[in-house]
Amino acid sequence: MKKIFFIVIVIALVIISSIILLESNQTEPSNLDILKKTMSKKDSASADHSKFAVLQKKFDSPQQVTEACLSCHTERHKEVMRSSHWNWSREQYIEGRGIVNLGKKNAINNFCIGVEGNEKSCGKCHVGFGVSDSVNDNTNAKNIDCMVCHDNTETYAKANEMGGYPDNKLDLSEIARHVGKSKRSNCGVCHFFGGGGNNVKHGDLDKAMFESARDIDVHMDVSGPDLQCAACHVTKKHKMLGRVYSLSSNNQDRSTCEQCHTASPHNETILNEHTVKVACQTCHIPVYAKANSTKMEWDWSTAGKLKDGEPYEEDDSLGNHTYLSIKGTFKWDRNVKPDYIWFNGTAEHYLLGDSIKDTTKPVEINKLNGSYSDRASKIIPVKIHNALQPFDQGTGMLIQPKLFSDNYGEGAFWKDFNWKTAAAEGMKDVNLPFSGKLSFIKTIMYWPVNHMVSTKEKSLQCVDCHTRNNSRLAGLKDFYMPARDYNPIIETGGTAVIILTLLGTAAHGILRIKFSGKRKKQNEK
Amino acid sequence: MKNKIYIYRAFERFWHWTQAFLIFILMLTGFEIHGTFKFFGFQNAVSYHKTAAYAFIVLIVFAIFWHLTTGEWRQYLPTTEHIRAQMNYYIFGIFRNEPHPTKKTVLTKLNPLQKLVYLGLKVLVIPIMVLSGLMYMFYRYPQQNKIETLNLESLEPVALLHTIGAFMLVAFVIAHVYLITTGSTVTSNLKAMIIGYEDVEQDGEESAEETKLNQQTK
Structure with a gap:
């Protein structure tokens, strides 16, 4: 009796302890659960700027606002003035070139080509005031535009073609009293409109992300995590993580998914093993330009046509410009499947003044380095933008044309529609020669796709790549x-062996049946 | 005179049919992973293939143990004796209803051709499949700043070897399924592998050893 009692107790103990163990395993939160919890905490500001005495006055110029900011934040201007947002360039190491100050000042893109000579227009997206061709006072801290990044009223806006000055109808005092951490609205006003319009350049940065739906981006979903840009582009001392490879060359200070999700976020080991060679974005961003179209092709060679002496535009059914006299012919696309390339985080760039050796191939404006055999490379999704842009046959250089000017007759293409004078004026601005022999050359740019992350249900499945036909990775043959x-x-060979075996056994079998039939007949006789 | 002998023991039959089932699953899922057709869905195919592969390895371990401890491994020792006669039988004799040139006994279950083919399977094809399969599963791409086991620069040679083996196995299975119909009757071999007993033509006295063995196994 004692024995049975003892056994029952032992069994009961085993059952209870195993239940407890199993239960505790089930309730252990995953990394994703922890992330959801921490990211849902919205922090409140530690100071209410509307109560600050220095902000109670009426501001007549935006510089006065900056002075007021700096009266408390006394050292911040130094950080800003070291940043690439201010300098439009950054020290980079480029293989074969050494240390280069790389940025909008010396790089070229195949959209609006370049900043030089067009500062007054491009200055709309500078974090300062008073950017123009002649005056470029980037040593004066008063010219820092604090509001463009820190306005929390969502009313601040820079004026067109005013060298970075705000719209003069704005209530600067109201804005100054309502500043705070940068939100999507602050970053988006420039970064969603790169290339002269919504979603033109990146393809994965769209005004729809001001108020993102879950379908557009899981992280920015306003009814979900509602993450702001800086949640991932972690910022310290006005320096943020994240690199755009139109202007960056080095594999450092990148903003990555792994920052939060680690390199092995899946439950299945086999999926985690993929992360050695496949970037998260490859599977988790199956399409980009989900809300509005993005520009895929830009043909500058057709620019300059006039109707009755006036520039004109043609639009497609979605309202995208397909032709603009000032810019040429465009092709757009929506819900685009990305192209896929190997990328190790380093890039090479065409810089102003480089002579193109091989003019038979398209010029890679930003060549992203990487290959299968390179241990640091992963497969990433990219948007490939093709263009035909002005090129000097004599010097072999891409041309930085003068596009913008306030006045006619100064050679600006957008006023005078003359390529030769625009090229001559533009190249003069950057102190480069122009031979007078202008033609157009094919150029391509790679834009890594990092945003518009889909839900896991919409992520790529195995067979999207692992298939004989129409594999997403059909282009990567190495x-x-x-x-x-x-x-x-x-x-x-293998198929032949199988077929021959089948035929051989079939023939053998048929012969056996035939002969046994004959034998039966003989026996019957 | 016909004599019923116990030719395939329980473990042997269990081993054979489990192996047959696993190879069938491995073939089906393997060729799906290879991209030949779609059936289970790629992710399922990979997971089933992996499970079947592990089961197959466990089975192989038991089978090796069984072969060694029972001495059954000797069945596969190749011989050149009667090999020509056996070939002649399959090419000519079988059509003339000639008797099998080699007798099936408990001690020599396999005819000389079978010995060769099964030995080839056991020491060449299966080991190649198991080894290349394990390398397929456990290869790691060389990683930056990390030491990983089984660093392979490329999966290609492993995958191609595994594919060659797979084609050979498919051909084997086809030939095997056909050849089991060439016993004393069309179904006698199949029946033997299911129930263990087979009617074997006896044209003489059973050797004392065989009788003893038969009694033991019964």
Whole structure:
């Protein structure tokens, strides 16, 4: 009796302890649960700027606001003036060139081509005031535009073609009293409109993300995590993580998914193993330009046509410009499947004044480095933007044309519509020669796709890549991938062996049946 | 005179049919992973293939143990004796209803051709499949600043080897399924592998050893 009692107790103990163990395993929160919890905490400001005495006055110029800011934040201007947002350039190491001060000042893109000579227009997206071709006072801290990044009223806006000055109808006092941490609205006013319009350049940065739906981006979903840009682009001393490879060359200070999600976020080991060679974005951003179209092609060579002596525009059914006299012909696309390339975080750039050696191939404005055999490379999704842009046949250089000017007759293409004078004036501004032999050359740019992250249900599935036909990775031929790849000799040989075996056994079997039939007949006789 | 002998023991039959089932699953899922067709869905195919592969390895371990402890491994020792006669039988004799040139006994279950083919399977094809399969599963791409086991620069040679083996196995299975119909009757071999007993033509006295063995196994 004692024995039975003892056994029952032991069994009961085992059952209870195993239940407790299993239960505790189930309730252990995953990394994702922890992230959801921490990210849902909205922090409140530690100071209410509307109560500050220094902000109670009426501000007549934006510089006065900056002075007021700096009266408390006495050292912040130094950080800003070291930043690439202020300098439009940054020290970079480029293979084969050494240390280069790389930025909008010496890089070229295949959208509006370049900043030089067009500062007054481009200054709309500078964190300062008074940017123009002639005056470029970037040593004066009063010219820092604090409000463009810190306005929390969502009313601040820079004026067009005013060298970075705000719209003069704004209530600067009201804005100054309602400043705080940068929100999507602050970053978006410039970064969603790069290239001269909504979603033109990146393809994954769209005005729809001011108030993002879950379908557009899971992280910025206003009814979900509602993350602001700085949640990932972590900022310290006015220096933020994140690199755009139109202007960056080095694999450092990048903003990554792994910052929060780690390099092994999946439950399945086999998926975690993919992260060695495949970037998160590759599977989790199956399409970009989900809300509005993005520009895929820009043909500058058709620019300059006039109707009755006036520039004109043509639009498609979605309202995208397909032709602008000032800019040329465009192709747009929506819900675009990205292209895929190997990328190790380093890039090479075409810089102003480089002579193009091989003019038969398209010029890679920003060549992203990487290959299968490179241990640091991963497969990433990119938007590839193609263009035809002005090129000097004599010097082999891409041309930085003068596009913008307030006045006619100064050579600006957008006023005078003359390529030769625009090229001559533009190249003069950057102290480079122009031979007079102007033509157009194909250029391509790579834009890594990092935003518009889809829900896990909409992420790529195995067969989107692991398939013989229409594999997403059909273009990456430098490695073997199961299901996509095979060796034609082994495939033909193997199939032949199987067919021959089938035929051989079938023939043998038929012969056996035939002969046994004959024998039966003979026996019957 | 016909004699019923116990030719395939319980473990052997269990081993055979489990192996048959696993190879069938591995073939089906393997060729899906290879991209030949779609059936289970890629992710399922990979997971089933992996599970079946582990089960197969466990089975192989038991089978090796069984072969060694029972001495059954000797069945596969190759011989050139009667090999020509056996080939002639399959090419000519079988159509003339000639008797099998080699007798099936408990001690020599396999004819000389079978010995060769099964030995090839056991020491060449299966080991290649298991080894290349394990490398397929456990290869790691070389990683920056990290030491990983089984660093392979490329999956390609492993995958191609595994594919070659897979084609050979498919061909084997086809030939095997056909050849089991060439016993004393069309179904006698199949029946033997299911129930263990087979009617074997006896044209003489059973050797004392065989009788003893038969009695033991019964």
